[in-house]
Structures are given as C-alpha cells and as structure tokens.
Amino acid sequence: MKSSSELSTDLPTQIAASIRDAIVSGDLIVDERLPSEAELSLQFDVSRATVREALKRLAAQSLIRTQRGATGGAFVNRISFEAAHAQQITTSILLLSMNDVSFETACEARFTLERACAPLSAKRRNSIHINMMREEIERQGEAGLSDEAFCASDVAFHRALVDGADNPVLSYQLAGAVEAMQPLMNMITFTARSRSAIVTLHRDIADAIEAQDGVGASDGLAALEVETQNLARRVFEQRKRPEPKM
Amino acid sequence: MKSSSELSTDLPTQIAASIRDAIVSGDLIVDERLPSEAELSLQFDVSRATVREALKRLAAQSLIRTQRGATGGAFVNRISFEAAHAQQITTSILLLSMNDVSFETACEARFTLERACAPLSAKRRNSIHINMMREEIERQGEAGLSDEAFCASDVAFHRALVDGADNPVLSYQLAGAVEAMQPLMNMITFTARSRSAIVTLHRDIADAIEAQDGVGASDGLAALEVETQNLARRVFEQRKRPEPKM
DNA sequence: AAACTTTAATTGTCTGACAATACTTTTTCA
DNA sequence: TGAAAAAGTATTGTCAGACAATTAAAGTTT
Numbered sequence: 326m327k328s329s330s331e332l333s334t335d336l337p338t339q340i341a342a343s344i345r346d347a348i349v350s351g352d353l354i355v356d357e358r359l360p361s362e363a364e365l366s367l368q369f370d371v372s373r374a375t376v377r378e379a380l381k382r383l384a385a386q387s388l389i390r391t392q393r394g395a396t397g398g399a400f401v402n403r404i405s406f407e408a409a410h411a412q413q414i415t416t417s418i419l420l421l422s423m424n425d426v427s428f429e430t431a432c433e434a435r436f437t438l439e440r441a442c443a444p445l446s447a448k449r450r451n452s453i454h455i456n457m458m459r460e461e462i463e464r465q466g467e468a469g470l471s472d473e474a475f476c477a478s479d480v481a482f483h484r485a486l487v488d489g490a491d492n493p494v495l496s497y498q499l500a501g502a503v504e505a506m507q508p509l510m511n512m513i514t515f516t517a518r519s520r521s522a523i524v525t526l527h528r529d530i531a532d533a534i535e536a537q538d539g540v541g542a543s544d545g546l547a548a549l550e551v552e553t554q555n556l557a558r559r560v561f562e563q564r565k566r567p568e569p570k571m
Numbered sequence: 572m573k574s575s576s577e578l579s580t581d582l583p584t585q586i587a588a589s590i591r592d593a594i595v596s597g598d599l600i601v602d603e604r605l606p607s608e609a610e611l612s613l614q615f616d617v618s619r620a621t622v623r624e625a626l627k628r629l630a631a632q633s634l635i636r637t638q639r640g641a642t643g644g645a646f647v648n649r650i651s652f653e654a655a656h657a658q659q660i661t662t663s664i665l666l667l668s669m670n671d672v673s674f675e676t677a678c679e680a681r682f683t684l685e686r687a688c689a690p691l692s693a694k695r696r697n698s699i700h701i702n703m704m705r706e707e708i709e710r711q712g713e714a715g716l717s718d719e720a721f722c723a724s725d726v727a728f729h730r731a732l733v734d735g736a737d738n739p740v741l742s743y744q745l746a747g748a749v750e751a752m753q754p755l756m757n758m759i760t761f762t763a764r765s766r767s768a769i770v771t772l773h774r775d776i777a778d779a780i781e782a783q784d785g786v787g788a789s790d791g792l793a794a795l796e797v798e799t800q801n802l803a804r805r806v807f808e809q810r811k812r813p814e815p816k817m
Numbered sequence: 818a819a820a821c822t823t824t825a826a827t828t829g830t831c832t833g834a835c836a837a838t839a840c841t842t843t844t845t846c847a
Numbered sequence: 848t849g850a851a852a853a854a855g856t857a858t859t860g861t862c863a864g865a866c867a868a869t870t871a872a873a874g875t876t877t
Binding site for chain 4: 335336337371372373374375378392393394395396397
C-alpha cells in the first residue's frame with residue numbers, strides 16, 4: 326500500500342495520499358474494508374492518532390466511510406453523484422468568492438456551458454423536466470417574491486434544463502457553474518421590469534425545449550445571457566455612483 | 572462560530588462543519604488565522620485530538636493550511652484554481668470509474684462541453700495555445716508512441732483548446748470532463764489508422780481555431796466525437812467476441 | 818426456537834507528554 | 848554600538864496509553 330508521493334509533508338498527508346492512490350488505482354475496490362486503525366498504525370509505523378488524521382482527510386473527500394463496532398472499520402466509499410455534486414458546488418462557490426472572479430466571467434462560463442446542453446435537452450425533453458421548468462416560471466412571476474427566492478427559483482429552472490439532457494455526467498459537471506452563480510446573482514436587486522423580462526425569456530426557452538427546437542433554446546439562452554449581463558452592469562454602475570470608489 | 576448542522580454525527584465532523592460554515596459565510600476571511608488548537612478545544616469543549624481531526628478534514632479540502640512555530644496556526648486558505656482543478660479531476664475520475672458510467676455517456680458529456688468552448692476559443696485564440704495544440708498534434712503523429720502517451724497528448728491538446736477560451740471558470744469546470752476521460756480512453760488500443768484519423772481531425776480543429784472559425788471548430792469536434800464513439804464501439808465489440816460475456 | 822447475556826473487535830474521545838519549528842527577546846562580545 | 852548567538856515561547860506534529868460507545872457474533876438460558 327505504501328507506494329508514492331512521500332515528500333516532506335506531514336505523516337497523515339503522506340498516509341492519506343498512499344491510501345488514496347490505492348483507491349484511485351483500483352487496488353482497493355468499492356466497499357472493501359481497510360485494515361483497522363491499529364493495523365494501519367503498525368503497517369505505516371505511526372501512532373493511531375496519526376492514522377486517524379489521515380483517515381479523516383479521506384472521509385472529508387467522501388473516499389471512505391467509517392463504522393463502529395465489531396465488524397466495523399473504514400470502507401471504501403462509492404462516490405455518489407449526489408455527494409460529488411455537493412462538493413463541487415461548495416468548491417465552486419468558494420473559488421468564485423475568494424478569487425475576485427468577475428460577474429461577467431462567471432456568467433459567460435455558465436451560459437456557454439448551458440447553451441451546450443440545450444440541444445440535448447431539446448432532443449430528449451421529457452415531461453418531468455418541462456413541468457419543473459414551467460413551475461419555476463410560474464413562481465418567478467408571483468408578486469411579493471423576495472430577490473433571494475427569485476434567484477433560487479432561477480437556479481432551479483436552469484438545473485431542470487440541464488438535467489433534461491439526461492446525461493448524469495453533464496449534470497454533474499454543470500452543477501458547479503449553475504449553482505455557484507447564485508451568490509453572485511443574489512447581489513443583484515431585481516426590479517419588476519427586469520423580472521418580467523427574465524420570465525419572458527425563460528418561457529421562450531421552455532417553449533423551444535418543448536418543441537424540441539435546440540437552436541431556439543440556445544438562442545434563448547444567448548438572449549438571457551445578454552439580458553443578465555446588462556442587468557448586472559446597470560446594478561454595479563448604479564452602486565458605484567453613491568460611493569465612488571473610496 | 573458555533574452555528575449550524577449539529578446532528579448525530581461525530582464531533583470532528585460537527586466542528587469541521589461549523590468552521591466551514593464560518594468560512595463560506597465570510598465570517599472568516601482569507602488568510603485570517605483561526606484560534607490555536609488549544610483555544611479551539613476550549614471553545615468547543617473537546618480534546619485537542621478531536622479538534623485536530625476536524626482541522627485535518629478542512630485541510631483535505633484545501634480550506635485551511637497550517638503552519639508550525641510561534642506565529643503559526645491554521646489559516647483560511649485562498650482556494651486556488653489549481654488546487655480546485657486537481658480535486659475536481661480526482662473526484663471526476665473516481666465518479667466515472669465507480670459508477671459504471673458508459674464510455675458513450677462520458678464521451679458525449681465531454682464533447683458537448685468542449686463544443687461549447689470552441690467559439691470562444693476561436694474568437695480569443697492566441698499563439699500560445701495554438702502552438703501547444705500544434706505541438707501535441709506533432710507528437711501524436713510520431714511512430715512508436717505508446718497508447719498511453721497518445722492519450723495523454725490527446726488530453727493535453729483538448730486542455731489547450733479549452734484554456735484558449737481564456738475564461739478560468741470555464742477551464743476549471745471543464746477540467747473534470749476532459750481529464751476524467753483519460754482512464755476510459757486508455758482502455759482503447761489505437762491502431763495506426765485510427766490514430767491518423769484522429770490527428771487529421773485535430774489538425775482540422777486547430778486550423779479552424781487559428782482561422783477564428785468557431786463553427787468549423789465545433790464541427791470538427793462533432794466529427795471527432797463520432798470518430799471516437801465509433802472507435803470505442805469497435806474496440807468493445809471486438810473484445811466481447813473472444814470472451815463472450817464471462 | 819426465541820430471547821437474553823456475554824464477549825470481542827473496532828472506532829470515538831480524552832489526557833498528558835515530548836518533539837519540531839519558527840518567531841521574539843535577550844544576551845553576548847567584538 | 849551593532850551584529851551574532853543564545854534563550855525563551857507559542858504553536859503544530861506525533862506519540863503512548865487509557866477508557867467509552869457501539870456493534871456483531873457467540874454463548875446461555877428459558
């Protein structure tokens with residue numbers, strides 16, 4: 326099990342890397358039980374505390390799970406799309422918020438990816454996803470909806486669109502791009518007029534998907550991107566005026 | 572700092588979640604120093620070992636880094652695109668290998684996303700990425716190249732294409748899709764004829780990018796997808812014949 | 818045969834100690 | 848005086864050993 330990357334890092338990192346390699350390379354397969362902490366501490370010639378810290382690192386990445394009791398231990402986890410989704414979203418949000426990524430850049434990435442999805446979603450459209458999109462459009466039109474709820478509904482609409490492509494890998498890869506936009510969108514105040522413009526575009530997109538018109542859906546998303554970018558630009562400019570850059 | 576998600580999980584998980592919330596919500600900002608392990612163990616009323624396991628979980632997600640010495644401690648990490656890339660690739664590879672994702676599905680996802688990139692890459696094309704693509708094409712034509720090296724070069728070519736879009740968010744989101752294909756591609760044996768077909772398509776794509784012809788690049792990628800899918804289908808069918816299912 | 822008890826294995830947590838590291842302060846001495 | 852050396856100090860890294868909590872399996876009783 327001791328194989329690679331034994332640098333000048335601390336011991337738990339080395340041990341975690343060693344076990345991770347064994348999992349990635351297939352030496353340890355899903356649901357296989359790792360040696361007990363006591364055995365591992367003998368194998369790696371470190372204390373149990375050190376082994377535990379290594380195992381916790383792996384658990385944090387959902388690579389293993391642990392179970393107490395007589396037949397317990399650490400087991401190789403089957404990474405679920407759900408867990409991977411969640412992790413990717415957290416990472417994406419932090420990445421954007423910590424690296425001063427402009428709204429423009431994030432928005433471009435999101436719509437570029439989503440447009441790629443549109444033709445597939447149109448081809449494979451199915452009533453479940455269409456209905457979800459319609460429901461969210463309905464919600465977005467309700468008066469008295471908070472900006473935050475409007476954004477959440479917007480994200481749900483787009484998630485339905487992406488999931489409609491019926492390709493789990495695609496859904497997973499796009500999760501970060503779609504969801505990580507929400508905190509950025511939340512900084513925007515949506516006027517009644519801007520909301521109705523967005524709802525109209527959403528309806529166009531849903532119609533195109535339902536009509537299996539991939540090109541139309543793509544065009545609708547392109548228009549939505551322009552609308553969103555303009556809206557953001559207006560909001561940020563207006564916000565700059567009262568307090569003109571320190 | 573004690574805020575949310577205090578369920579029936581173990582203590583390190585709860586503590587890690589609590590600190591993670593503080594980071595995600597912005598209560599702890601980049602490069603800020605966390606209290607020392609001793610202080611945290613007092614705050615959370617647990618032993619230092621338990622705090623350490625929690626911190627290791629966060630370190631595993633690159634959320635914090637630690638430093639020894641008098642002015643040391645745990646600091647909130649600025650998640651770099653590089654680190655996020657690496658994590659995403661690992662997760663994507665494991666996700667595909669553990670969930671019996673078909674070659675077809677993964678391939679479709681990858682090319683769908685990449686096609687979305689092509690217009691941007693064409694518009695913003697720059698000599699660095701063009702040269703990288705040309706270099707990889709050159710390498711792919713060399714005789715005596717191992718299948719594995721051919722695949723690695725293929726990935727490098729596509730990474731250059733994606734990076735050419737000059738949008739770091741896009742590059743990050745696509746990293747998983749592009750790189751996670753490599754282990755799947757590695758299962759394929761590339762004949763001289765199939766290699767030359769791929770190289771020709773790569774050259775077409777590079778030419779289109781250089782000519783700022785986004786549509787052409789997209790079409791080239793579509794053709795490459797068809798070629799790749801056919802190739803994979805042939806290889807898998809042939810492999811089934813000598814050993815017909817068990 | 819079913820219900821209960823005991824046993825053993827394993828992870829979860831705690832305590833206390835010492836080592837390693839790196840910055841700060843003090844001392845030394847040229 | 849001023850720079851180098853030494854000591855001090857706060858912090859993480861690692862260890863050893865202990866006990867608690869949990870769980871499945873084996874054994875015992877009814």
